[in-house]
Amino acid sequence: MLARLVIQNYVLIDTLDIHFSLGLNIVTGETGAGKSILLGALGLILGQRADTSVLLNKEKKCIIEGEFNIDEYNLEGYFEANNLDYESTTIIRREISPEGKSRTFLNDTPVTLNILKDLSANLVDIHSQHENLSINNAAFQLSYLDAFAKNGALVKEYKELYVTFGKLKITLDNKIAENDRLVKDVDYFQFQFNELNEANLVQGEQTELEQKLAALNNAEAIRSGLERINYLLNEGENSLVLEGNEIVKILSTLTRFNTKFSELFERINSVVIELKDISNEVDELKDETTFNPSQIEVINERLNHIYHLEQKHRLNTVDELLSLQESLRIKLEGINSMEDEIIELKKELAKVEEKLIALANKISQSRVKVIPQIEKKVKELLNDLMMNNAVLKINHEVLPNGLFNATGIDKIRFLFSANKGVEYQEIQKVASGGELSRLTLCLKAIIAQLMSLPTIVFDEIDSGVSGEVANKVGNVMQTISTKHQVITITHLPQIASKGESHFWVYKEVKNNKTFTRMKRLNEEERIIEIAKMLSGEKPTSIAMENAKELLNV
DSSP states (O other): OEEEEEEEEETTEEEEEEEOOSSEEEEEEOTTSSHHHHHHHHHHHTTOOOOGGGBSSTTSOEEEEEEEEOTTSOOHHHHHHTTOOOOSEEEEEEEEOTTSOEEEEETTEEOOHHHHHHHHTTTEEEEEGGGGGGGGOHHHHHHHHHHHHTOHHHHHHHHHHHHHHHHHHHHHHHHHHHHHHHHHTHHHHHHHHHHHHHTTOOTTHHHHHHHHHHHHHTHHHHHHHHHHHHIIIIISTTOHHHHHHHHHHHHHHHTTTOHHHHHHHHHHHHHHHHHHHHHHHHHHHHHHOOOOHHHHHHHHHHHHHHHHHHHHHTOOSHHHHHHHHHHHHHHHHHHHHHHHHHHHHHHHHHHHHHHHHHHHHHHHHHHHHHHHHHHHHHHHHHHHTTOTTOEEEEEEEEOSTTOOBTTBSEEEEEEEESSTTOOOEEHHHHOOHHHHHHHHHHHHHHHHTTOOOSEEEEESTTTTOOHHHHHHHHHHHHHHTTTSEEEEEOSOHHHHTTOSEEEEEEEEEETTEEEEEEEEOOHHHHHHHHHHHHHOSSOOHHHHHHHHHHHTO
């Protein structure tokens, strides 16, 4: 239950500290006094978004704090799952700074707005007169059946599986589309790969072939140059090898005189040996260098084939062609593996679909089973609210065989008839404002008996009713309050008189500023307030007596 609500610097409230009680809490006040402001403040600690427009003093932060007694509502698991400290008296605090920053605390631990929303769904249910329209919503009607049938765990499992199904379906569709695109080009990819593969390309061969071709095309010049080198090394008057040998002989005779000569001898001897090796290699290269037209033709053909492939694929080297060949190979293998992957995805999707349909059928059977019970209970409550001829009929249809959606296989419609002999129609077409309020209250009262929700807030749900009907509506609220804390904002004295606690909302002008105040009324103040609700600002003695009668005092 909501034990305490503290509000600071919110809209017209500078400071407010209210303690609520168990059972039925009544909130009354003149129009515009600020009853809706209280709901707005409560909404903030239940996770609604806000900005600096709610600040009364724009230079101070707004603080809303709610104290909840939750020891009977089995929420320990939620706290543990979110790594939060569980306290039987849980305090939620929301702060909004002048800079627009919002902070949320749960038992002094910072939490996200999403965590707050999830938790608050287990703490408070706010029902306003505008929410009467939600009774016409197909999603509300279906969720109502599920709540009555206690399908929560099944529906959660179904929704999670439906999300999995949707993701698998998207993955499969994308794979099929991608495979279709690739299959259209598979022949082209295969042709390209085969052409490159049959070319038997070798890394670096283009450079090697171009060098061989250049050597063959310039064989005479190369041979002439090598012969000249050989002459300079061995045959000329000043050949390097002969001169080197002479130097070696001279230094060999000097080595005994100085170690430095020995070092010079070793060095020049190495040079002479290297020159002889060079001479031999030059001879070999000269012998290898011959003009060979047939070899030139073979190399030209090979290079032209490489150049053709490079030009065709807009590449520059054999290495790039080999990279393209490898990517084509991978792509062709991928097409084959993708087909296998598609087969596996289809199998997995079929398994999930089979589970979904089985779950949907199970949920559907549960929904169908409770329809007569709901219709009967609503009829009984409508009778209590002086709508003896009113009937709620729940129409149920099943989607065509094999079809299902995010909520299962059921199509639910709430139909209503307020008068005997009048055809059942959709609620919004036939129910007046007062009838809609009473029907909504009946549905809320029924479901409240099945839920462990601590606090239910009714915001002028009594709209459109009066007199004895109002008294009956109050009785229903009173019944609900035996199992749940109920906070009711009302303008009807018949309902206001039913509460265990009565709070009065009013405006006060202080230092030329208007503030919203709220106080808990004692017995005498309550008599006066209800008398005012009966007859106006200055209640008559008759109104005072009527108020006492309503309050049984």
